[in-house]
Amino acid sequence: MEKEEIMIDELIKILAEKNLSEINYESKELKIKMKKDLVQNLEEDIVLEEIKEEEQVFDYIKSTNIGRFYFFDKNGSSLLNIGDEIKVGQTIGYISTVGIKTPVKSDKNGVLEEILLKNGDTTDYGKSLIKIK
């Protein structure tokens, strides 16, 4: 019986390590069938990931205008670089509509994570322009 116990322990170890869902072992004296619910584990993993995602709090600066979003100044240098600190009231770019350029001012503090539009892309009302954290 001792041999059998060792065998079962071994199988449990393999099942866990190899991420298998089922193992069948058969010999003259012994027949072992083991099953593991992978879905349940997977669900647990997802829940963990979601929690991780929520820990990363992102904010978005949204457009209150309709037009083309520009974040390069007239000398061709970008007003926005990933990792920049963004402050409330800071001009993060311009929205150009019917020949009128309106500055877009940040209403939040944070660090620039991502620019969501390309220079000159169109935006409508409420569209997220940049992501900060």
Added chain:
Amino acid sequence: MKKILIANRGEIAIRIIRAAKELDIKTVAVYSEADKDSLHVQMADEAVCIGGASATESYLKIPNIIAAAEITEADAIHPGYGFLAENARFAKICRIHNLIYIGPNHECIKNMGDKATAREKAIENNVPVTNGTGIIKNVEVAKKEIAERIGYPVMIKATAGGGGKGMRIARNDKELEKNMVAAQNEAEAAFNNPDVFVEKYVENPKHVEIQIIGDKHGNVIHLGERNCSIQRKNQKLIEESPSFGLPEKIRQEMGEAAVRLAKAIKYDSAGTFEFLLDENNDFYFMEMNTRIQVEHTVTEAVTGLDIIKLQILLAEGDILKMSQEDIVPYGHAIECRINAEDTEHGFLPCPGKITKYIVPGGIGVRIDSHTYQGYEISPYYDSMIGKVIAFGMDREEAIARMKRALNEFIIEGVETTIPFHLKVLENENYKKGNVTTAFIEKEFGL
């Protein structure tokens, strides 16, 4: 024309998208944050969010609409009805931005939108109007004018008015004094213009209107008339074409008067002349609507024409390809406006989610609606669910068909005006055509 931006929402936005699709023209829907799940957003080729839920932040915000046209490279704008549809400034701004405005030229909108000017134009062109005054500067002068050549009762009207706002009846000097101030205050609040004038009040009139269509080359024809006498507090509920019980001679005279006035003002799109018809079948010009109307559908049913398509083609500069003789309406059409309203409690709007929605169908039934199962009627805008249009070879068949269609219509989750419409359709006086604008008040006490 390659791409039309529709500066509107609801059923009329969908109506315009349908016409554009048939003409192989692309469409752009604009929408407020409250309308992101609307059908017009899904049906158009492109959609642009133009602002917050309140109409002043979105559907009435001209810079945002023009910007939406710019980023989508739309070359034309259809204003629909309501919102900016009769705003001369908007029509002018569209032209400044090289956008084709699918509607009349802005001078027509401006002149006919001002009721006092419209009245003057009618008088100049021999179109009958009721006795009345110019803009009242002094109530004592108005009293004298009424005593000398008009006579009570009179209707006080806001010159910038519309939708029944700024209108009051006065039956004597005392009421004139009191109601004029009320009308002025209401007009000031609603239209930012307190000017009012007085017209002889026509007792128990019929509301009969003439649909006209004109091009940019001076051609104008009319597409027959509609009877819109079934109203509650100046809001139309049921519209029909042709008008029942209207002598052929009067029908012809009204049509000719409308065409005469439209030609004189160089009207170049679809428009409607509203008339009041008294008990002696004398008719009086009331006002002009320089836009497509909710009830254009009944005219489409009896003429077979697509008025929105005509508007689009004529805005591009096409010549009107038909003459008055080509227009031979046949049959009878009725439209019922189905609103999310509680008819048992003062027609109170009932915004909310439509949990079940099954539309009627079959021969002679048309539904123009932006609603679907799961759609939420927003509290920010009007409470219209849709329009049911029934066509029959005569009025009797059209009424029977409308009743059948309304009974088939299943809408759950909100109260609707369907039960009230069915009561009207069953009413003996309605069936006989004994209908004036006082019908709802007289028959239902509403």
